[in-house]
Amino acid sequence: MIETLGVIGGGQLGRMLTLVAKRMGYRVIVLDPQEHSPCGQVADEQIVAAYDDRAAIEELGHRSEIVTYEFENIDIGSVEHLERCGHRVTPSSGVLRITQDRLLEKTFVRGCGIATTEFAAISSALDAEAAAARTGLPAIVKTIRGGYDGKGQWRVDSVEAVRRAFEEARGAPLILEREVDFACELSVIAARGGDGVIVAFPVAENAHDNGILARTIAPARIEPNLAVRAQEMASAIGRGLGIVGTYCVELFLTRGGELLVNEIAPRPHNSGHFTIDTTPCSQYEQHVRAICSLPLSPPRMFCGGVMMNILGDGNGNHLAGTEALLADPTIVLHVYGKRHAVARRKMGHFTMLVDGPIDDAVLALASCALGKLSWR
Amino acid sequence: MIETLGVIGGGQLGRMLTLVAKRMGYRVIVLDPQEHSPCGQVADEQIVAAYDDRAAIEELGHRSEIVTYEFENIDIGSVEHLERCGHRVTPSSGVLRITQDRLLEKTFVRGCGIATTEFAAISSALDAEAAAARTGLPAIVKTIRGGYDGKGQWRVDSVEAVRRAFEEARGAPLILEREVDFACELSVIAARGGDGVIVAFPVAENAHDNGILARTIAPARIEPNLAVRAQEMASAIGRGLGIVGTYCVELFLTRGGELLVNEIAPRPHNSGHFTIDTTPCSQYEQHVRAICSLPLSPPRMFCGGVMMNILGDGNGNHLAGTEALLADPTIVLHVYGKRHAVARRKMGHFTMLVDGPIDDAVLALASCALGKLSWR
Numbered sequence: 071m072i073e074t075l076g077v078i079g080g081g082q083l084g085r086m087l088t089l090v091a092k093r094m095g096y097r098v099i100v101l102d103p104q105e106h107s108p109c110g111q112v113a114d115e116q117i118v119a120a121y122d123d124r125a126a127i128e129e130l131g132h133r134s135e136i137v138t139y140e141f142e143n144i145d146i147g148s149v150e151h152l153e154r155c156g157h158r159v160t161p162s163s164g165v166l167r168i169t170q171d172r173l174l175e176k177t178f179v180r181g182c183g184i185a186t187t188e189f190a191a192i193s194s195a196l197d198a199e200a201a202a203a204r205t206g207l208p209a210i211v212k213t214i215r216g217g218y219d220g221k222g223q224w225r226v227d228s229v230e231a232v233r234r235a236f237e238e239a240r241g242a243p244l245i246l247e248r249e250v251d252f253a254c255e256l257s258v259i260a261a262r263g264g265d266g267v268i269v270a271f272p273v274a275e276n277a278h279d280n281g282i283l284a285r286t287i288a289p290a291r292i293e294p295n296l297a298v299r300a301q302e303m304a305s306a307i308g309r310g311l312g313i314v315g316t317y318c319v320e321l322f323l324t325r326g327g328e329l330l331v332n333e334i335a336p337r338p339h340n341s342g343h344f345t346i347d348t349t350p351c352s353q354y355e356q357h358v359r360a361i362c363s364l365p366l367s368p369p370r371m372f373c374g375g376v377m378m379n380i381l382g383d384g385n386g387n388h389l390a391g392t393e394a395l396l397a398d399p400t401i402v403l404h405v406y407g408k409r410h411a412v413a414r415r416k417m418g419h420f421t422m423l424v425d426g427p428i429d430d431a432v433l434a435l436a437s438c439a440l441g442k443l444s445w446r
Numbered sequence: 447m448i449e450t451l452g453v454i455g456g457g458q459l460g461r462m463l464t465l466v467a468k469r470m471g472y473r474v475i476v477l478d479p480q481e482h483s484p485c486g487q488v489a490d491e492q493i494v495a496a497y498d499d500r501a502a503i504e505e506l507g508h509r510s511e512i513v514t515y516e517f518e519n520i521d522i523g524s525v526e527h528l529e530r531c532g533h534r535v536t537p538s539s540g541v542l543r544i545t546q547d548r549l550l551e552k553t554f555v556r557g558c559g560i561a562t563t564e565f566a567a568i569s570s571a572l573d574a575e576a577a578a579a580r581t582g583l584p585a586i587v588k589t590i591r592g593g594y595d596g597k598g599q600w601r602v603d604s605v606e607a608v609r610r611a612f613e614e615a616r617g618a619p620l621i622l623e624r625e626v627d628f629a630c631e632l633s634v635i636a637a638r639g640g641d642g643v644i645v646a647f648p649v650a651e652n653a654h655d656n657g658i659l660a661r662t663i664a665p666a667r668i669e670p671n672l673a674v675r676a677q678e679m680a681s682a683i684g685r686g687l688g689i690v691g692t693y694c695v696e697l698f699l700t701r702g703g704e705l706l707v708n709e710i711a712p713r714p715h716n717s718g719h720f721t722i723d724t725t726p727c728s729q730y731e732q733h734v735r736a737i738c739s740l741p742l743s744p745p746r747m748f749c750g751g752v753m754m755n756i757l758g759d760g761n762g763n764h765l766a767g768t769e770a771l772l773a774d775p776t777i778v779l780h781v782y783g784k785r786h787a788v789a790r791r792k793m794g795h796f797t798m799l800v801d802g803p804i805d806d807a808v809l810a811l812a813s814c815a816l817g818k819l820s821w822r
Contacts, residue, residue, distance in 0.1 A: 071764055085468075089465055089468060089469060092461075092465060092487065092488050092783070093465060093780055093781075094779055094780070094781055095765070095779075095780075095781025095782065095783055095794065097487075097783075111468065111473075111490055112468050112488060114487055347726060350723060350775075350776075350778055350799055351775070351778070359772065363769070364768065364769055364772050365769065365772050365773045367772070367775040368775050370775070372748035372749070373748070388447055389471070392740065393739070393740055393741065396735065396740050396741050396743070397741045399726075399727070399743045399744050399746070400726075402726055402727070403470055403471075404469055404470070404471075405469075405470055405471025406471065407468070407471055407473075418471060423726055
C-alpha cells in the first residue's frame with residue numbers, strides 16, 4: 071500500500087506532479103536544498119537538504135514508500151545508496167546512469183537501432199580534429215553531464231572553436247554533435263508501467279529560443295506516418311531502458327524527412343505540460359500511476375493545445391496582465407510560485423486550447439496572448 | 447495585487463479550491479480546528495483554530511488579501527468582524543446571513559419571483575398545526591440553521607410528528623417544508639464576478655442516498671428549455687444576492703414539470719465536482735477568478751460526466767480497489783486525504799467521462815466502477 075511519495079527535486083515539474091498526487095490522495099515529501107521550493111509549497115513536507123546529503127536522502131527513503139525525481143541531474147550516488155538500503159527508487163539508478171550521460175545515452179539509442187545525430191566524444195584537446203571530422207561542422211559542443219536549457223553548450227564552426235570550448239569547459243568531458251538542419255523539433259511523452267505496458271501521447275512540436283523551450287504545439291503538424299514512427303521510437307527506447315514512469319524523447323525531423331533522437335529525459339517534461347489541460351490523464355498522473363503500480367491510461371486528447379512558457383525578464387517579480395490573458399476562455403494558466411523572476415527563468419506557462427487545426431493564425435494568437443503578460 | 451487567499455474551513459471543497467489556486471500561483475492559508483485537514487494538507491499553511499476564534503480569524507485576515515470560505519455553517523460574527531476590520535471577505539456576510547438561514551433564504555428566493563417548495567416557520571410547538579396546514583403533509587422538518595448531508599432533518603407525516611421533531615430539536619428554530627414528489631433533483635453551479643457577470647455550468651442531475659449526495663449526472667437528462675430556465679433562475683438568484691464567487695442552486699423538477707428552488711450554497715458544491723474533469727475551468731477556478739477580480743470563463747464541456755461520491759463504510763481507512771477502478775480510462779479519481787473512513791463520510795469521488803448519451807447502461811457502469819472500491 072503506497073501512501074507517501076518521496077520526490078527528489080523541488081522545481082515546477084515536482085510541483086505539478088505533486089498537485090496530481092495530492093488529488094489522488096497521496097502524501098508527498100520533497101527533498102530540495104532551497105526552502106519553500108515550488109514543489110515544497112504544495113507538498114506535505116519539504117526536507118531542506120542538498121541532493122547528495124546522504125542522511126537526508128535516507129530520511130526521504132525511510133519516510134516514503136517510493137522515491138522518484140523530477141530532474142535527472144541529481145546525485146546518482148544518492149539514488150544507488152537508496153537502492154542498496156532496500157528503498158524503491160523509480161526510475162532506477164540504471165536508467166539514470168544512461169540518461170545523465172549524453173555519450174552513454176546516444177550510444178544506448180543507437181544500440182536500440184534508432185538513429186541519432188552524428189556525435190563524437192572529446193576527452194582532450196587532441197580529440198578536437200578527429201571529432202570534428204567525424205561529425206562535420208558546424209556542430210554543438212555539449213558537456214556530457216549536467217547542463218540544461220542550453221547551459222553547457224557551445225556552437226562551433228571550426229576545429230579551433232572546438233578546442234576553445236574544451237578549454238572553457240575546464241576539463242569537463244564533452245561530446246560533439248553535428249548541428250542538424252531540422253525541419254522541426256519534436257518530442258514524444260510516454261510512460262511505461264512496471265508491467266511493461268507503454269503509452270505514448272500524441273507527438274508534440276517544439277520551438278526553442280536560445281536553448282530554452284518557448285512553445286509546444288500538440289499534436290505536431292507532421293505526417294501521420296511520421297508521428298506513428300516517432301511514437302514507436304519512443305516506445306522502443308522505453309522498452310530498452312526498462313524505465314518505470316513518464317519519460318520524454320526529443321527528436322529532430324530533418325529536412326530530408328529523417329527522425330533523429332536528440333535526448334531522453336527520464337521524467338515528465340516541459341514539452342508535456344499540454345497534457346494537463348488537453349487530456350484526462352496528464353504526463354504527471356501517468357507517472358504517479360506508473361510508480362504506484364496502477365494501470366496507465368491510453369492517452370486521449372479533448373482538443374489540441376499550444377503551450378507557451380512564461381519566462382522572467384528581470385524587471386520585477388509580480389506577473390501583470392493575467393486579467394487580460396484570462397479574458398480569453400481558451401487559456402489555462404499555470405504559475406509556479408517562484409519568488410524571483412530572474413531573466414529567462416521559467417516562471418509559469420499557459421496552454422491555449424485549440425479545437426481546429428493549429429495554423430499560423432492560432433500561433434499568432436498564442437504569441438499575442440503571451441505578449442499581454444509582463445513582470446513588474 | 448492578490449498573492450494570498452485565506453480560506454475558512456479545511457474540508458475537501460477547500461482542498462480542491464486550493465489545488466486550483468496553487469496551480470494559478472496563489473499562496474493559500476486555511477483556518478480549521480482540525481490539524482492536517484484535507485485542505486491544510488495542500489495549503490501553504492493552516493491556522494489551527496475554531497471558526498469563532500476572533501484572534502485566529504483576524505490573523506487570517508491580516509495575512510491574506512482576500513478571505514473566502516468553503517462551507518456556509520461558519521460563524522457569521524467572525525465574518526462580520528473581519529469586514530468591520532476592513533478585510534475583504536467574499537462572498538460577503540450579507541450573502542452568508544441569507545444562505546445560513548433556510549427561512550430567510552426561501553423568503554429571499556420568493557422575493558426574486560422564483561418558486562420554492564411550500565414552507566412555514568415553527569418557532570413553538572403551538573405552530574405545528576398551522577404550519578402543517580400551510581405546507582400539507584408529509585413534509586420535512588429542518589433546522590433553520592446548520593445541518594448538512596441530511597443532518598438536522600426529520601420526515602413527518604402528522605402534526606404530532608411535527609411536535610415531536612420540535613422537541614427533539616430542543617428549541618432550535620425550525621422550518622417545515624412540503625415533501626416534493628419530484629421527477630428529479632437538479633443543481634445549477636454558477637459563478638458571479640465582482641463586475642456582475644454571471645456564468646452558469648450545464649445543469650446537473652443529482653441522486654441522494656439518505657440525505658447524502660450519491661451521484662451527479664452532467665448534463666442533466668432534461669428538456670433543453672427546462673435547463674435554460676433552471677440556469678436563468680440561478681442567474682436571477684446570484685444577481686439578487688449580489689454574490690461574488692461560485693454558488694450552487696439546488697432545485698426540484700416536479701412530476702408536473704415545475705422547477706422549485708430547494709437550497710442555495712454560497713460556495714463550490716459537491717454536485718459541481720464534475721466541472722474539474724469535464725471542463726477547462728472548473729467551479730473552483732471560477733471561484734478563484736471571481737474573488738480575485740479575474741474574468742470568469744464561459745463554461746464549456748469537453749464531454750459529459752457521471753460523478754460518484756466515495757463514502758467511508760467504517761471497515762477500515764485504506765481505499766482498496768483503485769487498481770481495478772483505474773483500469774477504466776474514463777475514470778478520474780479524487781481522494782481527499784482524510785485519515786478516518788467513518789461510515790458515510792465523504793472520502794473521495796470519481797468522475798466517469800462520457801462521450802455519448804448518459805443512459806442506464808452508462809449509469810450501471812458507474813455503479814459497477816464504484817463497487818470495485820472498498821475500505822480495509
